[in-house]
Amino acid sequence: MGNRFNVRIEGTRIKHTMGPVSLKLYDKFCLILLNETTVNDLTFFKHYREVEHRDGSRETKWTSMQKTIYSLPALRKLLAAANRRYLELLSTIEDPRNGRNKLDKLSQPRHYEGRSYPGFNFFDGDDEALFRSIARGEFNIAGLQNKTLRRLLSDKTSGQISRLLKRLRLHGLIRKVAHGYKYYLTQFGKQVIATGLKLRELVIIPQLAFGQAA
Numbered sequence: 001m002g003n004r005f006n007v008r009i010e011g012t013r014i015k016h017t018m019g020p021v022s023l024k025l026y027d028k029f030c031l032i033l034l035n036e037t038t039v040n041d042l043t044f045f046k047h048y049r050e051v052e053h054r055d056g057s058r059e060t061k062w063t064s065m066q067k068t069i070y071s072l073p074a075l076r077k078l079l080a081a082a083n084r085r086y087l088e089l090l091s092t093i094e095d096p097r098n099g100r101n102k103l104d105k106l107s108q109p110r111h112y113e114g115r116s117y118p119g120f121n122f123f124d125g126d127d128e129a130l131f132r133s134i135a136r137g138e139f140n141i142a143g144l145q146n147k148t149l150r151r152l153l154s155d156k157t158s159g160q161i162s163r164l165l166k167r168l169r170l171h172g173l174i175r176k177v178a179h180g181y182k183y184y185l186t187q188f189g190k191q192v193i194a195t196g197l198k199l200r201e202l203v204i205i206p207q208l209a210f211g212q213a214a
Contacts, residue, residue: 020044023086037082039075042067047074106192110170117167122196129153130164131193134174134185143182144174
């Protein structure tokens with residue numbers, strides 16, 4: 001058994017081998033992705049077929065595959081099943097690029113009408129307090145406003161709250177209700193805030209505390 005990764009002029013290739021069988025995934029000039037399973041010795045596989053013994057008797061049983069045209073249907077079924085299972089496996093692997101793009105979107109400053117609005121940082125005390133406030137359950141029902149958010153962030157003025165709401169909107173964390181002054185968390189906002197706060201409380205802080213104690 002073994003695995004190999006090669007870069008060629010035509011593209012890249014991943015090859016997995018097990019005895020005489022190879023399962024490959026490769027691209028053609030970064031345009032077409034191909035998946036195939038090949039075998040050099042068909043006797044590696046077994047299938048249920050009729051066997052004729054030397055004495056002339058016949059029986060149907062699981063036995064090694066023969067290199068004949070009659071084995072093609074069974075061979076095709078086996079190799080196609082290997083391809084399908086491999087693609088199913090690949091589909092379960094999470095691609096972190098989408099999450100990385102979301103984090104970049106959240107942390108990078110945004111510019112609007114000549115003004116710069118900084119990104120967000122879960123390790124910043126003010127940003128954490130803001131996230132905890134807008135994630136409260138009542139805002140999911142009735143929406144949040146400048147005055148309701150100001151009650152939770154009592155150290156902020158009305159003008160500062162307005163700038164925070166603008167900052168949240170530009171980063172895609174909240175959306176404004178048409179013809180009104182209410183805001184709701186977007187799907188992106190719910191995902192980012194829930195994930196960030198959970199990561200901070202359940203992973204980062206306990207690990208830091210453990211490291212300090214050690």
